[in-house]
Amino acid sequence: MTDRSGLSRRGLLIAGVAAATAVPVAPAWGADELRPGAVTRPKLDKYDRQIVSGLSSDRALQHLQVLSERIGPRIGGTPSEKRAADYIAGQLDKFGYRTKLEPFPVADKFLAQITDIRGMLPDDLCWQAGAAPGGKLDVTVEGPVRDVGPASAPVWPADVAGAIVIADDTAAARPAFVAEAAARGAVGVILLPADQVFPRRASAFSPSGLTGAPIPVIGVAQVQKRLIREALAVVTALPLRISTAAYRGLISNNVIGERRGKSDGPIVMVSGHYDSVIGAPGANDDGSGTVLTMELARVFSRIPVDATLRFALWGSEEQGLIGSRYHVAQLPQAQRDRYRAVFQNDMVATSWDPAVTYWLLSFTGLANTATDAVRAAGQRLGYDAQLVGPVERGASDHQSFQEVGIAAANFSWRGELAPSYLEPPYHSPEDTIAKNVSLERLQVSMELIGCAAYAVARSS
Numbered sequence: 001m002t003d004r005s006g007l008s009r010r011g012l013l014i015a016g017v018a019a020a021t022a023v024p025v026a027p028a029w030g031a032d033e034l035r036p037g038a039v040t041r042p043k044l045d046k047y048d049r050q051i052v053s054g055l056s057s058d059r060a061l062q063h064l065q066v067l068s069e070r071i072g073p074r075i076g077g078t079p080s081e082k083r084a085a086d087y088i089a090g091q092l093d094k095f096g097y098r099t100k101l102e103p104f105p106v107a108d109k110f111l112a113q114i115t116d117i118r119g120m121l122p123d124d125l126c127w128q129a130g131a132a133p134g135g136k137l138d139v140t141v142e143g144p145v146r147d148v149g150p151a152s153a154p155v156w157p158a159d160v161a162g163a164i165v166i167a168d169d170t171a172a173a174r175p176a177f178v179a180e181a182a183a184r185g186a187v188g189v190i191l192l193p194a195d196q197v198f199p200r201r202a203s204a205f206s207p208s209g210l211t212g213a214p215i216p217v218i219g220v221a222q223v224q225k226r227l228i229r230e231a232l233a234v235v236t237a238l239p240l241r242i243s244t245a246a247y248r249g250l251i252s253n254n255v256i257g258e259r260r261g262k263s264d265g266p267i268v269m270v271s272g273h274y275d276s277v278i279g280a281p282g283a284n285d286d287g288s289g290t291v292l293t294m295e296l297a298r299v300f301s302r303i304p305v306d307a308t309l310r311f312a313l314w315g316s317e318e319q320g321l322i323g324s325r326y327h328v329a330q331l332p333q334a335q336r337d338r339y340r341a342v343f344q345n346d347m348v349a350t351s352w353d354p355a356v357t358y359w360l361l362s363f364t365g366l367a368n369t370a371t372d373a374v375r376a377a378g379q380r381l382g383y384d385a386q387l388v389g390p391v392e393r394g395a396s397d398h399q400s401f402q403e404v405g406i407a408a409a410n411f412s413w414r415g416e417l418a419p420s421y422l423e424p425p426y427h428s429p430e431d432t433i434a435k436n437v438s439l440e441r442l443q444v445s446m447e448l449i450g451c452a453a454y455a456v457a458r459s460s
């Protein structure tokens with residue numbers, strides 16, 4: 001029995017390591033070959049061939065590793081987002097674009113980090129969480145974890161003093177619960193979100209509703225809750241360290257690379273957002289759209305067109321389209337009138353099997369130059385059956401442009417039932433390359449948008 005459990009434990013460890021280091025295999029298909037998931041063979045024109053022969057999902061993957069692994073979560077206005085902005089701007093510079101950062105103010109952020117002192121939790125998961133602005137900030141505490149059950153009706157063990165207390169969160173119970181935990185000598189509180197209905201999983205959060213609590217209070221994601229409780233069930237002690245940090249007076253940035261065409265001529269834009277939510281490495285949301293935009297910028301840098309090309313990566317999308325709304329508000333009407341199409345790419349590479357539909361999402365619900373061009377590119381690439389839309393949906397940066405009458409749409413792989421069927425790792429610590437990225441889907445997305453944008457840029 002001992003040997004068997006020892007072996008299976010080692011097997012689990014090896015599987016865990018493999019999952020952490022697994023890198024998807026770069027797809028390889030000829031220009032005229034049937035694409036994965038497609039039912040008809042492509043019929044590409046000579047311009048499409050220029051795009052598809054130039055694209056490299058390996059290069060896109062390298063950018064994605066920098067963004068989602070080396071930098072990790074990119075929270076609007078914090079140093080993590082700025083590191084990503086500088087990296088993206090450096091690459092667009094290298095491709096020869098006139099590149100600028102467009103700064104704008106955003107709200108304060110309150111973050112936390114969990115460190116597993118004994119090494120009992122999987123280390124291939126992101127352990128960032130949200131901190132309560134009304135709890136103690138810029139502090140590090142450590143102690144053994146004590147699970148008291150629901151915060152609304154806690155069962156207090158005798159040895160709470162010096163411990164980190166975990167409890168199932170309800171917003172109304174927070175003030176009284178945190179006060180009692182502090183009075184009993186707890187050094188910190190981890191609030192656990194309720195499980196959401198599949199395929200949703202709760203995100204990490206900065207708990208609101210507290211003022212002047214004397215200890216740090218943090219909010220974790222559903223997967224972090226599960227793993228902490230699973231560890232508690234099988235170890236004698238689970239000591240954790242939690243650190244909180246406040247970021248105030250923040251500036252977030254859009255990154256925009258431009259190649260000027262004829263003055264007063266048409267503008268074609270490809271875009272994504274490069275920020276992520278708390279606790280999420282943001283590999284698919286929206287590292288995928290970011291690296292698609294960067295790789296298309298590289299490919300187009302060698303393709304002459306008369307139109308002005310703009311490649312834009314928006315900051316602070318996750319707090320309500322703040323970056324793209326700021327950008328559009330600054331755009332003079334004379335420039336707005338020159339836009340032919342904005343191709344926004346938000347979540348374009350999930351490896352979730354049921355995400356077999358490539359949605360054309362329009363804030364107005366109506367077709368426009370962007371949706372028409374992607375539909376036509378889909379037909380040439382053999383994807384007519386997988387493309388659905390235009391369907392009415394905002395909630396990404398295309399909305400900011402459509403609000404002022406510019407032709408724009410968001411493009412995204414999602415479940416076939418409705419565009420609300422997002423993959424389970426969405427907005428969670430599991431939004432990683434290993435758990436949530438298909439290079440095949442990324443390559444297909446790059447082909448669709450590249451061929452569509454080239455067609456619009458040529459015909460403008």
Ligand SMILES: [Zn+2]
Binds near residue numbers: 273346
């Ligand atoms: Zn997104």
